[in-house]
Amino acid sequence: MGNTFGHLFRITTFGESHGGGVGVVIDGCPPQLEITAEEIQFELDRRRPGQSKITTPRKEADTCEILSGVFEGKTLGTPISILVRNKDTRPQDYDEMAVKYRPSHADATYDAKYGIRNWQGGGRSSARETIGRVAAGAIAKKILRQVANVEVISYVKRIKDLEGIVDPNTVTLEQVESNIVRCPDEECANRMIELIEQTGRQGDSIGGVVECVARNVPKGLGEPVFDKLEADLAKAVMSLPASKGFEIGSGFAGTLLTGIEHNDEFYIDENGEIRTVTNRSGGIQGGISNGENIILRVAFKPTATIRKEQKTVTREGEETLLAAKGRHDPCVLSRAVPMVEAMVALVLCDHLLRHHGQCQVL
Amino acid sequence: MGNTFGHLFRITTFGESHGGGVGVVIDGCPPQLEITAEEIQFELDRRRPGQSKITTPRKEADTCEILSGVFEGKTLGTPISILVRNKDTRPQDYDEMAVKYRPSHADATYDAKYGIRNWQGGGRSSARETIGRVAAGAIAKKILRQVANVEVISYVKRIKDLEGIVDPNTVTLEQVESNIVRCPDEECANRMIELIEQTGRQGDSIGGVVECVARNVPKGLGEPVFDKLEADLAKAVMSLPASKGFEIGSGFAGTLLTGIEHNDEFYIDENGEIRTVTNRSGGIQGGISNGENIILRVAFKPTATIRKEQKTVTREGEETLLAAKGRHDPCVLSRAVPMVEAMVALVLCDHLLRHHGQCQVL
């Protein structure tokens, strides 16, 4: 029962890596929004495996079909259902995984919980599940842009120990998309790509940090005390596969400062608006957006599925060895970028609708 | 509408720092659980300001009353309502805050969202709101202990740059409670206390990191894909006042390892159970508990309210200066320990009930 996310802008995803397909039902989308399958496809293509030499070579076309909720190019206010058929299944690559648990993957825990598991390629725990999220995120981003010119932009901040220098206040989508690793620090990006390729050749994997900024977020979003904006954002991104950490604004580093060093002093800007001089709060104070840029970071561990041999056990409880066959993804960070964007957009859109109501917002 | 947390074990908190009182309604508590006001009071006393020389000197007795849901010492399965009356109000300390916004506090955002605010002591954004959480957490911890012998233990891991050495696999409540800063590394604790006192004398504040371990958690808790256990834990603790970051298991540091270094290899233990050699996953894989210890960390920024003078603005939009009067809390970390424990216990208890049902679990 954990496959629904959001309150007023609410998505339900479905689908395993193998089977009929994966997708999403979006409930609560404002009516009369212009949306096309192409706009959704654009984001899916950013998420797609095989999009560049540094991702898994699986060729998933991931073509989406809008099944409902859109009529003559406009949303109806009814549920939007989007389906992406599964293709390119190579179950033989997964034969061994039917009996052997991949270390640090969800194989063993799914079996412990459900007593059954689609062992073909990860089943429900596959990153393929995020297709539904990214498709819904494309719509959320459009609503945010249209209602309040909100921009949500993510990028790779760090791969292993290679950290890019990026200004979240000015970075553009074009800069992010200018290289295949999606780190808008060109020099660092090149070194990242090199490291990923080298790691892939070794059959190993690496992780890193994705940073995300949301600009022009209206003041007043967030519902204390449990649905604080940072709490919902944390849940959103920590529900992504492989995420291990979340921070907002100053984050863990902020704990090294004193109060007088950390506090964001207020001033009145040229438009008479209350603003903060610094932004260690990351755009949220007391769980509510304050109009400054929302800035957060997500830690992604190195991918669990690797070609190196590891000790593991079988379903039947015998110790054995496993080295993943076929294709593996040495680093998911470049593909995690649109996923983080989607989750952040979904949270902001849900809170925007809580504030304005579904049919009043546009 | 953000004042309810949980699905089957569901709490709703209420109350501002000033007014009639604060409290909680707990819905879904299993029937026939033995519980007394004293057991709840024990946890409230750990949260209470004025409990030691390093916390705010406010003397809040915080005596709880169980209004409903318990009959002849046992829970009825009906909502348990717990009330703590407000006392010791010194509104004159807050006069200035009626017009001036405290930097990095929730004053300005509450005003932006609601257009009104109880300016006496933080209102709803006061840490006093966590009384309801801690009271509910006391019950959740009892259920967890009784059903599966689950232990949830938090402690101060770091204050500013002073980091204690603690083994989460063996630490005990007694060790945590053995000093007033709740860092079970005695030598480090003494330095932390000294730093807090010195900071308090300067009218400044400091933050740090609370670590939490949950031991004996049954396998199979967590609901992919959005209500993954780590996602719900992240939301839970990121809804606490002053939290800026969350990590589970290897967290941000895990991103510096490669897959082969990070993966937790499986083995079969002496009882025939599937176990992991290492625990970089922090007890959760694919969003589901795997039976290993759940280990997480929460970053708390330095308290916003300080006695040092800062630039700020008034409600009317004029720039001014503010130095908080009266009492201030130089470091909330020791009091955050029972809050983190409570939130983690609430999440685990909710997922336990999702797994077993309210009336079947005990």
Place this chain on the structure above:
Amino acid sequence: MGNTFGHLFRITTFGESHGGGVGVVIDGCPPQLEITAEEIQFELDRRRPGQSKITTPRKEADTCEILSGVFEGKTLGTPISILVRNKDTRPQDYDEMAVKYRPSHADATYDAKYGIRNWQGGGRSSARETIGRVAAGAIAKKILRQVANVEVISYVKRIKDLEGIVDPNTVTLEQVESNIVRCPDEECANRMIELIEQTGRQGDSIGGVVECVARNVPKGLGEPVFDKLEADLAKAVMSLPASKGFEIGSGFAGTLLTGIEHNDEFYIDENGEIRTVTNRSGGIQGGISNGENIILRVAFKPTATIRKEQKTVTREGEETLLAAKGRHDPCVLSRAVPMVEAMVALVLCDHLLRHHGQCQVL
């Protein structure tokens, strides 16, 4: 976990007939609404036992206290908690009920579900639980009136076979309150009162039908397909104690008409508004309000607790006889009137906020 109702305007009730008290937490109330304890008390007094000679003689003062969420006479946008202390307990009246189940009461099912029960006066299944609903309903009614001049008026339509003649389109609160049975057909009301008194003297009880009208409801409220307005209204009133049936508009009688007889033809009124000539739809079409008066009816069975002797069983499974001691309520209909009003107001207010958002509605 069934003690919360509503999505954006969300109430959680707590409390048993005996114990500390009963009450409600209201989450999502718009900020800056002027509200006083007196306004809430007015509705509680209409619900109170002992208010007239035809209700149970229990003297419950039912004085409410607002614990939170209101500051200087205005709502804060934070949870409003309202408490009514329990008094006048005569547990000796209930001694027998500790062991014997009252027929058609909730005693046996609570024991079957929870294995424990507060046997003093019905515990959680007591009509006393509705105090929280009526208190919250008072606030919902005020919001509805203020936002859109919506009036919610209920009255006794029928007691046993005595049916009043009332025009829902013009009936006023004053007319409803003009007699103690709350049937705004004076002549019929007198016969109802006589019948209730006679039934009470016999130790028996009677039921009937409450009708409710909501006028000036804006077009567009209701969320197809599951949260249709009539579906939420049905759930709301069917959650009241002793309710056995619900109908909207033409209801069961409408099934005797043909389509051409039943359909509400459209016309354009003098303001250019689309209206219907008749109102067999009861103000809702396709789950969405159409601007006509919402009219519904609720069937209440005769009260289960009677002084006449009945066959029953004990907790230990032995057959026995039971005649309730002390006070009994021969007819709850007059007191059900404010309960139905409250539930209808809560549903409408929730849907109003879904449409407009909490902070935008006033």
Place this chain on the structure above:
Amino acid sequence: MGNTFGHLFRITTFGESHGGGVGVVIDGCPPQLEITAEEIQFELDRRRPGQSKITTPRKEADTCEILSGVFEGKTLGTPISILVRNKDTRPQDYDEMAVKYRPSHADATYDAKYGIRNWQGGGRSSARETIGRVAAGAIAKKILRQVANVEVISYVKRIKDLEGIVDPNTVTLEQVESNIVRCPDEECANRMIELIEQTGRQGDSIGGVVECVARNVPKGLGEPVFDKLEADLAKAVMSLPASKGFEIGSGFAGTLLTGIEHNDEFYIDENGEIRTVTNRSGGIQGGISNGENIILRVAFKPTATIRKEQKTVTREGEETLLAAKGRHDPCVLSRAVPMVEAMVALVLCDHLLRHHGQCQVL
């Protein structure tokens, strides 16, 4: 945001009468349940238009495809997505409805709420939306049967003023399916069929009452005070198109009895079980199932779409006349039977899982 129903067994439906298709996502289905597309298709065929001479002649094959959640014939515990493609569209039949509102249909209210509407055949308000419900209901019924041998059986009780004589305690699915109107009183069924055919020839429509019984329901289901079993059942069936009334047990007629006449006396049966002599409560007391048969009735108004000419208005606000072209359904009752069964099964299954947990119930 009203397209999701249920808490632990939770369905989300999607789709309009025209467009890609309609369907459902079922979240929370217990793992390892054997289920086939054929079992679901069986129920869809009972719901399908064109199944007999008394329903609309539209030939909808309504073939379902399971997209996810089932692997090698067994459920995975992950979301089950079921899709039925739309076919046989005759948009020319609906041209007039693009501009003219059908009286007592949802055309006008959808336009008022969303400002846009799929005017081809009712869009989201079409009975076609119930395909998703009926598909999910097929799975819910299987779970109920498997866990506790619960049987859910509906039938036509009354068409206009023709009322069948049926014993809910003994009626079988075979008897219900023995005639096309699904009234297991053969003699009455024949008269009903005749009346429907005659009404259809006149271009008019008729309604009636569907009765539903659930047998072998375990004691203890239902969550007071708002999620009482009868409250959830009422919401479930009142969310079906064209429903105008709901009653449980004695219903509206029960209000004509006195307490001593209405109360269900208890006795101990031959197995030592607490039972009731009569069943005016309809299997639920205090919101919780008591082990007796759950019996409820739903009133369905005559279908709104008729071929007779009626006064109406256009979107542009001009008065006009409308007579529906093409096919119309003179009576939906026989097709409403599987819909009511599905909704009742969904509620019972949800409460069963609340009681036992998703993964523990089978």
